[in-house]
Amino acid sequence: MKKALAVLLAAASCSCNFVTLPPAPEPSPELVRRNTVSTYTPERPPEVQVWMIADKLHTGMVFPYDWLIESGFVPPENFPKAKYVTFSWGDRMAYVNARWLTPGEVVKAIFLPSAAVMECIPINWEVPEVSPNQHIWMKSIPRERGPFVASYLNHCTIQDSFGKPIIAGDSSWGGGVLLESPQVYYFPRICNVWTGQALEACGARINPLMSIHRDLLVTEIERNGFVEVWDGSGNKNIENQED
Numbered sequence: 749m750k751k752a753l754a755v756l757l758a759a760a761s762c763s764c765n766f767v768t769l770p771p772a773p774e775p776s777p778e779l780v781r782r783n784t785v786s787t788y789t790p791e792r793p794p795e796v797q798v799w800m801i802a803d804k805l806h807t808g809m810v811f812p813y814d815w816l817i818e819s820g821f822v823p824p825e826n827f828p829k830a831k832y833v834t835f836s837w838g839d840r841m842a843y844v845n846a847r848w849l850t851p852g853e854v855v856k857a858i859f860l861p862s863a864a865v866m867e868c869i870p871i872n873w874e875v876p877e878v879s880p881n882q883h884i885w886m887k888s889i890p891r892e893r894g895p896f897v898a899s900y901l902n903h904c905t906i907q908d909s910f911g912k913p914i915i916a917g918d919s920s921w922g923g924g925v926l927l928e929s930p931q932v933y934y935f936p937r938i939c940n941v942w943t944g945q946a947l948e949a950c951g952a953r954i955n956p957l958m959s960i961h962r963d964l965l966v967t968e969i970e971r972n973g974f975v976e977v978w979d980g981s982g983n984k985n986i987e988n989q990e991d
Contacts, residue, residue: 767941767956769931772903772949775820775895783819784892795888798897798950799875800943800969801834802883803980805962807943808836808867810875811897819894821901823868824913824925830870834878834922835901837942839933840865843926844917864933865916866904866942869924876978878922884978885969889950900949904942906930936960944968 785794799810813830817823840863841853856862871878875886905913906928916926931942944959952972958964970976 767936767960769903769937769942769945772896772900772945775899779820779895780892783894784890792891794891796891796894797886797888799977800885800947800965800974801875801879802885802962802966803881806836806838807940807962807965808834809943809946810834810871813870815891815894816898816901819898821898822905822907822911822913824915824927825910827868827925828870828923831872832870832875834867834869834871834924835946836867837864837904837929837933837939838867839863840916840926840928843867843920859935861932861934864929864931865926866901866929867919867924867926869919869922871922880978880982881980882978883966883976883980885966885974886977887950887969887972887974893949893951896949896951897946900946904929904931940965947972 785792788794796812796815798812801808801810810832813833816833841856843865875884902913904927908914914928916928919925931937938960940962941956941959944954944956944965947969948954952969952974954965954968954972958968
């Protein structure tokens, strides 16, 4: 019985390693200490708000930009100052070509290990105003999680000889960029799994196998205290709320 249990645990561990990215480096204790805030000030509150955004299939994350920078995130050259940055991950061919893929390209993008990119888009409006047609979940997390988030995001990029992420092209919208990633993209290591690991960097406990599908990932984040703050109903409801 014990031997069988050990085999099952080993198989589960291998399957999770196949699904997830290699772990990001641990941030330095000094950086974590500098980002720990015990007394509230308007400039540096002890908690920050983070968001997961999702359409029917895909997910991404939104983080305060200043928080990322103070936490050690390395932005690409000439990246504009912004209130927030939205991040998503995917197959390089699908993002860079910005067109419908051929059936053969779809098969390759999904089922064969392929190059990946991380999309970074600066935003200066409130999150529902930027993504009114997406569902949005939010949670306030301890400020000291910033170095863990920054380490994960840096882990998703290839840096040049000057230490800056290498740009693969323009983002699909919003005046952002696509960053080359050292990680590979394939099923089941699809965009939602990358989002799930970003959530883990925020302190959430995510089952990797439950992060493959968008709806399962939503169940996971709600179990971790994320609350839906926007239902994807579009600009009309935002305008009504403002009235």
